[in-house]
Amino acid sequence: MKVVGVDLGGTTTTIGLVDSEKESIVNKVQIDTNVHEGYVRVIERISRVINDIKDDSAAVGVGCPGSIYEGVVRFSPNLPDWKDVPLAKMIEERTGLKTFVENDANSFVLGEKWFGDGKGKKHIVALTLGTGVGGGVITHGILLKGHLGIGAELGHVTVMPRGPICGCGNYGCLEALASATAIVRMANEGKKKYPDSLIFKSEKITAKVVMDAARMGDELVVRIRDIMVESLGIAIAGFIHIFNPEIVIIGGGIARAGDLILNPLKKEVKRRVMPSFEGTYEIVISKLLDDSGVLGAASVALERLEV
Amino acid sequence: MKVVGVDLGGTTTTIGLVDSEKESIVNKVQIDTNVHEGYVRVIERISRVINDIKDDSAAVGVGCPGSIYEGVVRFSPNLPDWKDVPLAKMIEERTGLKTFVENDANSFVLGEKWFGDGKGKKHIVALTLGTGVGGGVITHGILLKGHLGIGAELGHVTVMPRGPICGCGNYGCLEALASATAIVRMANEGKKKYPDSLIFKSEKITAKVVMDAARMGDELVVRIRDIMVESLGIAIAGFIHIFNPEIVIIGGGIARAGDLILNPLKKEVKRRVMPSFEGTYEIVISKLLDDSGVLGAASVALERLEV
Numbered sequence: 001m002k003v004v005g006v007d008l009g010g011t012t013t014t015i016g017l018v019d020s021e022k023e024s025i026v027n028k029v030q031i032d033t034n035v036h037e038g039y040v041r042v043i044e045r046i047s048r049v050i051n052d053i054k055d056d057s058a059a060v061g062v063g064c065p066g067s068i069y070e071g072v073v074r075f076s077p078n079l080p081d082w083k084d085v086p087l088a089k090m091i092e093e094r095t096g097l098k099t100f101v102e103n104d105a106n107s108f109v110l111g112e113k114w115f116g117d118g119k120g121k122k123h124i125v126a127l128t129l130g131t132g133v134g135g136g137v138i139t140h141g142i143l144l145k146g147h148l149g150i151g152a153e154l155g156h157v158t159v160m161p162r163g164p165i166c167g168c169g170n171y172g173c174l175e176a177l178a179s180a181t182a183i184v185r186m187a188n189e190g191k192k193k194y195p196d197s198l199i200f201k202s203e204k205i206t207a208k209v210v211m212d213a214a215r216m217g218d219e220l221v222v223r224i225r226d227i228m229v230e231s232l233g234i235a236i237a238g239f240i241h242i243f244n245p246e247i248v249i250i251g252g253g254i255a256r257a258g259d260l261i262l263n264p265l266k267k268e269v270k271r272r273v274m275p276s277f278e279g280t281y282e283i284v285i286s287k288l289l290d291d292s293g294v295l296g297a298a299s300v301a302l303e304r305l306e307v
Numbered sequence: 308m309k310v311v312g313v314d315l316g317g318t319t320t321t322i323g324l325v326d327s328e329k330e331s332i333v334n335k336v337q338i339d340t341n342v343h344e345g346y347v348r349v350i351e352r353i354s355r356v357i358n359d360i361k362d363d364s365a366a367v368g369v370g371c372p373g374s375i376y377e378g379v380v381r382f383s384p385n386l387p388d389w390k391d392v393p394l395a396k397m398i399e400e401r402t403g404l405k406t407f408v409e410n411d412a413n414s415f416v417l418g419e420k421w422f423g424d425g426k427g428k429k430h431i432v433a434l435t436l437g438t439g440v441g442g443g444v445i446t447h448g449i450l451l452k453g454h455l456g457i458g459a460e461l462g463h464v465t466v467m468p469r470g471p472i473c474g475c476g477n478y479g480c481l482e483a484l485a486s487a488t489a490i491v492r493m494a495n496e497g498k499k500k501y502p503d504s505l506i507f508k509s510e511k512i513t514a515k516v517v518m519d520a521a522r523m524g525d526e527l528v529v530r531i532r533d534i535m536v537e538s539l540g541i542a543i544a545g546f547i548h549i550f551n552p553e554i555v556i557i558g559g560g561i562a563r564a565g566d567l568i569l570n571p572l573k574k575e576v577k578r579r580v581m582p583s584f585e586g587t588y589e590i591v592i593s594k595l596l597d598d599s600g601v602l603g604a605a606s607v608a609l610e611r612l613e614v
Contacts, residue, residue, distance in 0.1 A: 067583060123454040137549075139458075140449050146551020147430040148587055151446075156581055157545035160468060161537070168581040170544070230468070237477070238464035242444075242549065244453020274463055274475040276374060280455055 002026070003301040004050050004097070006062040007104075007293030009033060010078030013042075015049045016294035017057065020302055023115055025294055027053045035078075039085050047094035060091055060099040061301030063107030063293060069149045071101050102300045104128070104293070106143055106152065108286075109136025110303050111296030112249050116288050123245040125236075126286075127154060129254035132167070133175040139243055143303070155179070159234040177231035180253060183210060186224045194220035207253050214260050228254075229261065233268030240273055240281050251286035258285060309333070310608040311357050311404070313369040314411075314600030316340060317385030320349075322356045323601035324364065327609055330422055332601055334360045342385075346392050354401035367398055367406040368608030370414030370600060376456045378408045409607045411435070411600070413450055413459065415593075416443025417610050418603030419556050423595050430552040432543075433593075434461060436561035439474070440482040446550055450610070462486070466541040484538035487560060490517060493531045501527035514560050521567050535561075536568065540575030547580055547588050558593035565592060 001021065007014040016028040029049050033042060050060060064087065066076025071088025073079065091099040102110065109126035112118035118126075122141040128134040135154025137144040144152050155175035156168050163172025164185065176182055184205050191200065197220035198213035199205050213221040236248055254261065266283055273281075288295055308328065314321040323335040336356050340349060357367060371394065373383025378395025380386065395406040409417065416433035419425035425433075429448040435441040442461025444451040451459050462482035463475055470479025471492070483489055491512050498507065504527035505520035506512050520528040543555055561568065573590055580588075595602055 121454075135549075139446065139451060139453070142447050142449065144446060144550070146446070147428075147553045148551055150583060150587070151549060151551030153548040153581065153584075156548045157464075158466070158541045158579065161466065161541055170579050170581065234465045234468055238545075241460040241463045242442075242458060243451070244455055244458030244460075246454045272465065272477050274460065274477065276457060280457070 001302070001305070002055055002057045003298045003305075004054050004057050004060045005294040005296070005298030005301070006046060006050070006060060006091075007297050008046070008062055008064040009293075010035060010065065013046060014294050015046060015053065016298065017053045017055055018295060018298035020114070020298070025291055026055075028294060029053060035080065039079070039082050043087065043090045044094065047091055050091065050095045050097070054095065054097065057097060059301040059305055060095060060097045061107070061297045061299065061304075062087060062091070062099065062101040063104045063297035063300060064101055065104050067150055068101050068103045071099065073101070098301075100300050100304045102143075103134075104296070105134030105136045106145070107136075107296035107300050108134065108251055108292060109138055109249070109296075110143065110299035111288060111292050112286060113138055114299040114302055115295045116286055116292070117247060117249055117284050121246045123243060124247055124249065125154070125239045125243055125245045126249045126251065127232075127236075128252035129178060129180075129250060130252035131180050133179050134252070137243060139245075154235065154239065157235055157238065159231045174231055174235045178228045178235075178254075180207065183224055183228070183254075186227065187220065190220045190223065197221065207256065211257050211260065214257065225260070225264070229264045229268050232265055233272055236265070236269050236283065237272035240269070240277055244277070245281055248281060248283045249286050250283070251288070251292055255285045261285075308609070308612070309362055309364045310605045310612075311361050311364050311367045312601040312603070312605030312608070313353060313357070313367060314604050315353070315369055315371040316600075317342060317372065320353060321601050322353060322360065323605065324360045324362055325602060325605035327421070327605070332598060333362075335601060336360060342387065346386070346389050350394065350397045351401065354398055357398065357402045357404070361402065361404065364404060366608040366612055367402060367404045368414070368604045368606060368611075369394060369398070369406065369408040370411045370604040370607060371408055372411050374457055375408050375410045378406065380408070405608075407607050407611045409450075410441075411603070412441030412443045413452070414443075414603035414607050415441065415558055415599060416445055416556070417450065417606035418595060418599050419558075419593060420445055421606040421609055422602045423593055423599070424554060424556055424591050428553045430550060431554055431556065432461070432546045432550055432552045433556045433558065434539075434543075435559035436485060436487075436557060437559035438487050440486050441559070444550060446552075461542065461546065464542055464545065466538045481538055481542045485535045485561075487514065490531055490535070490561075493534065494527065497527045497530065504528065514563065518564050518567065521564065532567070532571070536571045536575050539572055540579055543572070543576050543590065544579035547576070547584055551584070552588055555588060555590045556593050557590070558595070558599055562592045568592075
């Protein structure tokens with residue numbers, strides 16, 4: 001079956017034609033989202049691209065940051081003027097294709113279920129470590145959304161009750177300790193003690209700068225990594241106790257650090273899980289990489305068509 | 308419909324005939340479990356009582372501490388010699404009634420769904436605060452068990468990473484900070500600073516002694532209560548972010564403290580949830596009280612018969 005996946009982001013939007021049998025992206029177009037033009041023009045531009053590449057697609061799936069309810073974007077920190085925007089309906093009107101929308105973290109876990117390491121599994125916990133920390137959960141084969149569709153906010157469990165304040169207003173959330181935003185904050189906080197850290201040699205603290213420094217054994221970066229790993233370990237051990245999942249999958253920009261994060265994280269989680277849970281789970285880094293956005297969005301449609 | 312509910316405990320076992328239409332326990336028998344006699348004799352004694360009271364019951368439901376998988380008690384800290392005991396099968400053979408078994412925390416949340424404040428709800432988080440802290444979750448109408456049936460261990464999420472060691476071997480679990488065991492430990496730890504605390508006037512630190520002292524504003528007890536409330540607040544806010552439940556229900560012996568716990572707990576959770584979750588949940592103390600065990604066990608059967 002063919003479906004169109006739309007990975008709608010605050011800066012860039014990627015639209016791809018996905019063949020579910022071939023498990024591949026047949027055609028892919030990337031455009032600037034240009035949020036400042038307002039949601040109507042953004043949606044029109046996206047719909048035009050969908051019409052260009054849709055071929056004989058059965059439906060459109062959209063992964064979108066923010067709070068989504070039944071195809072409507074209620075609000076989104078990354079899409080400032082999007083308040084109660086009927087995204088699914090607007091795309092349907094412009095493309096003639098049935099359209100389904102999920103938030104990007106839910107879309108990520110669905111992508112893993114359909115195309116990634118979650119294939120064939122019914123109990124999956126997924127975390128995306130990027131600007132924020134997103135969460136997606138499949139439990140007993142069902143996408144966990146909760147009664148108003150706002151659940152699975154795994155980035156906002158408290159891991160350090162006396163920890164730093166989070167964007168959400170609470171203290172010590174996982175997101176305040178294991179996101180790109182948290183890394184930059186901790187780097188700046190560490191400048192006094194580690195003025196010679198490699199990360200201050202560059203103009204800007206980017207993911208690449210941090211990872212290069214980590215590989216060189218940079219002391220500040222190692223400390224930040226340790227805090228991240230402990231925080232992730234606390235949270236993931238908790239998710240394992242709660243969901244008894246077959247697999248925990250980590251994605252997002254920070255996941256590119258690969259074994260630099262994964263190996264110490266596995267140790268930390270093992271230290272923290274109850275004996276009866278040992279050996280019941282695996283922890284992996286997503287293998288979908290740059291395609292996770294479009295494949296995830298396509299999976300939003302595949303999941304609904306299948307039911 | 309009538310079913311028999313068996314609330315199997317380490318010390319006492321209560322067996323009740325439950326009428327699901329009347330939502331009441333028609334007949335109830337309490338016996339000593341006498342674990343030391345070995346599981347065969349315990350199960351035979353329970354089966355005899357079931358046969359005495361079963362009337363025209365459709366099935367038997369059992370709530371049992373420990374790790375349960377498809378009717379088999381894999382192990383149970385409270386039932387020392389019970390290793391891989393085929394409890395459901397053994398009761399079926401002796402009573403001729405189809406028998407279903409769940410651990411006691413799962414049975415508690417099912418009881419709330421069928422007979423308590425969870426009625427008509429599809430998203431319920433339940434905590435039992437007793438010797439340990441048990442958890443039961445219904446999400447999207449399904450009892451959350453995970454891929455091996457050992458999930459929903461809500462008592463073993465970390466709430467204080469540098470906190471006291473827990474029976475499970477990890478540090479700072481909810482159970483290590485909000486169970487009866489934790490209260491007694493914290494009381495003994497506080498003896499040096501608060502030698503005149505009311506709780507040391509009695510021979511033994513019981514739930515009643517602690518609650519009476521709390522009502523008198525006893526300083527040590529108020530400190531213990533504050534630690535419990537903060538720990539529960541951290542955990543429950545996390546469960547709300549994860550499950551987006553309609554209701555959080557608290558049971559177990561400590562829940563008898565009622566508003567002494569509930570009012571500060573509601574405040575603590577409100578302080579900690581993200582703005583988008585405000586007003587989306589309620590937190591209540593179970594109204595089933597002494598009947599929660601038998602009604603929960605009966606619900607284990609009702610839930611399965613209904614599907």
